[in-house]
Structure formats: structure tokens, C-alpha cells
Amino acid sequence: MSELANLTTMEVDALTDLDGGLNLTDGHARLELSAEQAAIVARIPEMFAEASRRAFPDIEREAHHAYLTAIGQHSAPVGTGRILSCYSSTLATDIVARALPHGARIAVLHPTFDNIADLFVTRGLSLVPLSESALLARDWPGPPVNAIVVTHPNNPTGLVTPPDHLRSLAEHAVRNGQTVIIDASFRGQVKDAQYDTYAILDEAGADWITIEDTGKLWPTHELKIGMLAYSARTKLPIERAFSESLLSASPVVLLLVKALTDDWIDGGHERARALVERNREVVRSTLAEIGLHLADPTSQISVARIELPPDGPDSSLLYKDMVARGVHVLPCAPFHWADPASGLKYIRLSLARPYATVETAARTLTQSYLELSAAC
Template identity: 70%
Template sequence: MLACQWPDADVRAIMLTHPNNPTGLVTPPENLRSLAEHAARQGQTVIIDASFRGQVRDAQYDTYAVLDGAGADWIVLEDTGKLWPVHELKIGLLAWSEQCELPLQRAFSESMLGASPVVLQLVEALAGDWATGGYERARDLVEHNRTVVRETIATVGLALADPDSQISVARVELPDGGPDSSRLYQDLLAHGVHVLPCAPFYWADQASGLRFIRLSLARPTELVRIGAEGLARAYRDLTVPV
């Protein structure tokens, strides 16, 4: 994405996550414009998962204006669940360009549950809170929890793979030769700590993803601390010979 190397016309759709999950990488507007112009020339559809956009101010430029300005055919997914982690009490949004001929309305209505009035009121209340200082409080919590994770895992020689990320997840890099994220996941799950191995994010090279594990930061600090301590303990116990 940052190198602006786009696929040839035999690729029908180009998908990206903005910001990226789990690295937090933001697609700059000039890169998105280059991609959209290329897609318009090649007859390709640009599909963007923007679920994490609300967490990062640098990602909150008008992507719709960029896509429309380039004349691209596009589909954008938004999701309040990444803004406020309240389990499945969320609203999923799907937007698409005027020239898009895919039966998206039918597909969306068949695969997505409609939001109940209770969920709508909850999201409205959370949005109102964010407009009156809640956004800054949420960002402070995420960054504080990122610091907690970074300092805790440093005690066993681990580090964050994306220290400058601003999204509400932290990717921990696991050195070669030690336990991979699948092994750590099994150990942590047995102790009631839920993390996410990163192999599924590396769909073209899942072995590379096994060297990373992901923790959620949008949680009470004490829970994040317990999770980070559990990760550090599991890594140490699996690394140090008995």
C-alpha cells in the first residue's frame, strides 16, 4: 500500500483495512487516491474495512470523497463495535458507490441482523459521550493500557511489534526459536486468558503470523494487566527449561 504497487486488471477487487488490523497502519489520502484512480482505470472495485477508523484521527479524512473524486467503484464497511467494545451490541454499516451494480442491499439484509431500538439508543448515548470528552478518555485508556502491556512483557524480553499504533489492539512479537502464538494461546486459554494468534491475519503466509500474538486494549486496565502478566508468565514458562 505505501509503495503504491497496485494489481493488474485481472484482479477484480482490491481490499484494504483502514487503519490496518492488527498493525494500526493508516492509509494516507494520497495513497488511497492513487489506488482509487488505478482501480477506476482498470475497472476494479475498491473494498475498505474502516471499522477502526474512529479510533485514529489521522484516518478520519473523507475517504468517500477521495474514492468518488477518482471515479472508482467502491464498497466501505463501518462498524461501531470497534469504537465501543460492548460485545454484539453494535451497528454494522455498509456503503457503496452509485455505479456499483452488485446486489449488496439484498446480501446485506440477508447476512446482517437489523439493529434493535435498544442498540440504537445505546450507540446514540455512547456517541454523545464521545462528543463531550469521552473520545479523549477512551484514547487515554487505550494508550495507558498499551504502556502497561509494553512494560509487563518487557520483563521477559518481549516487545510490541507496532509501538506507534493507535488502535485498540497490541501485537506482541515473539522471537524465533521460542513458543509460537498458537502454543501460547493454548496455554493462556487453559488459564482463562483470551488472546488472538495472528496466523489468520497472514492468510498468504500463516507461518509468519505465528510469530505474533494480539491483545485487546479496550478493556479495564486491571484486566489488561492480568492478561499481559499471564502472557509474560506463559512465555517464560514455555521458554525456560524445567
């Protein structure tokens, strides 16, 4: 692997490990199906038949309404044509990047998942970092910044942008002619993030774009939907950029999303959260044995960062040693896309895995850290 590898490259390495190494890299749900979810998946043949006889717009509208209502987004523009279904949130992000004016200056939350910054740069945009501390201080960038990108909740830290802060950002953006872009890919996991952001943005009169994602919630092997929603005020050619990328998402997957959403609000969220929190606790307690701690103890998303002391091995060394031991995790330097060195003191594990997998990874991390520390 190259030193310049991005996070997705590391995730692919884990996914395709021919030696069967444990994969705790990506934030996708890689759990066993619950009994309720298994019963829904068993109905996929019925969904194929239903998709063949029903109109796509009706299926899409029902899926959008079910999912967005379930996560508190009652003001989302369901049925207006301003929510586009994509194969993934990454594709939705690329569509947004292509719709923005070439050369525009964009403020992006820092740290956050590096493919957001990478896609914007690839499409010819100029980036400036917006730190989490600046967000919490409501210190918003002004012109010449054209758009401000917030990840809500943020990956990898779990930071939720509070409602009053989003309102402040929206009002600032209106005053300065800026677009607010929200990546809400982890929103479905966190109740605190499920206040109605669409209502706040519209009440402020903001020009906004929001990306939702079902891929972090259910272990459906990439059968997921990224929803790209945009305000009635936007002048950006989003539909044109969308049409250059795809015709539509699968109606079968939309039917699956609708069914899984119904289960999510009927106890599915609580069952998944209990699994994730049990895994977070075993990571916390195992690492505490050697004096390491969670960097974001109040985070509710399905990943955990561990903070490394300055006098020990950094996450780059630890990552390589962990892979050699058959466990894939993520070093955090790439999350700090504008200042990679500041991410060397963090390493990240996914918690959306079976308990035994997470426990083994935590134990391996402690052993790796102790042996590397002794060798330093």
C-alpha cells in the same frame, strides 16, 4: 480446539469459558461504562418509546449523520439510501461477498482479520494477498483482480492507509475497472484514519464499498451497527444481497448509537483513548522486562501485537499455555490467512479491557513465555 480454528472460534471459546478465564481476544470494547455512557444506557426505555412513534428512515438518517460526521466522513452518502444498517460489520462483509460475482478474483490486505478472507472464500471468490509493504509502495494489483480490499486502520497492525495512497488506489481502480472495498471497522478509534475517504473515492470516480462499525467503540454488549455504504457507480446487487439477510437493524440501537456518538465527540473519545494507551503502556513495560517488544509501537487501535523471537516458543504454543493459565489471547497465524506460518512470531492482546485485566494478562504472558522458553 482444532488446529484449524479461526479467530472467531477462539474468541467464542474465551467468551464462553466456564472457568471464568480472562478474555483478551476480540477487539470489542469490554470496559466499564463511563458515567456519561451509563446515563445514556439508562435512557434505553425512552429510546424504545421514541422508536415506536418515529419513522425508521428519520432515526436511521440521524444516526448515520451523527456517527459519520463524528469520524470525519462528511461526504458519506447520508440520506441517499446508499447506506444500509446491519447488525454487525461481519454481516455487512458477507453481504458484499454475496454481491460480488461468483468466482471473481479479489485482492485482500495481508495480514488482516481472517473472517474477511473466510467470508469471501465461502462465497466462491478467489483471493490474492496484498501486503502492507505493497500498499505503502502503492504497488496495486491489476487485472484479473476485480476488487481490492483494504482494512483501514488494519487489524492487527494498526496501519492507517495514508490519504495519498488511497487516492492512488482509487485512480488505479478506475483505470482498471476495479472496485475499492474498505473495511473501516476501527476508524472511530483513530483520528489519523478519519480523513474523508468518501470524498477521495468520489473525486477519483471510483466504484467503492465501505463498511463502518460502531462495535469497537463502546461497551454496549453487542448493541451495535455495521454501516454498509456504496457508490452511485456500483452495478453490484448490494440491496438484493442485503434483503436476503435482514429487514433492518433495530431503531433502538440506532438511537443508542446516536446518543453515544454525541458523547464520543464531547470527550468520550479522549477518555477511551486514555484507557487504551494506559493499557498499551503496561503491556509494553511488562514485556520489556523479559526482552519482548510491541510489534507495532505506533499503533493506535485497541489491540497490541507482541513480536516473539525466532528461538523461543511460537504464538501457537504460547496461546495454548496461556489458555491453560486462564488467559485467552490470540495467536496471529490466522491473521496471516495466505501464509499462516509467517504469523507464528506474533501474539495479540486486546487493550479495550479494565486495566487490572490487561496487567494480569501481560504478567501471565511473561511467565508463560519464560517457562516455555526454559523447556525448549
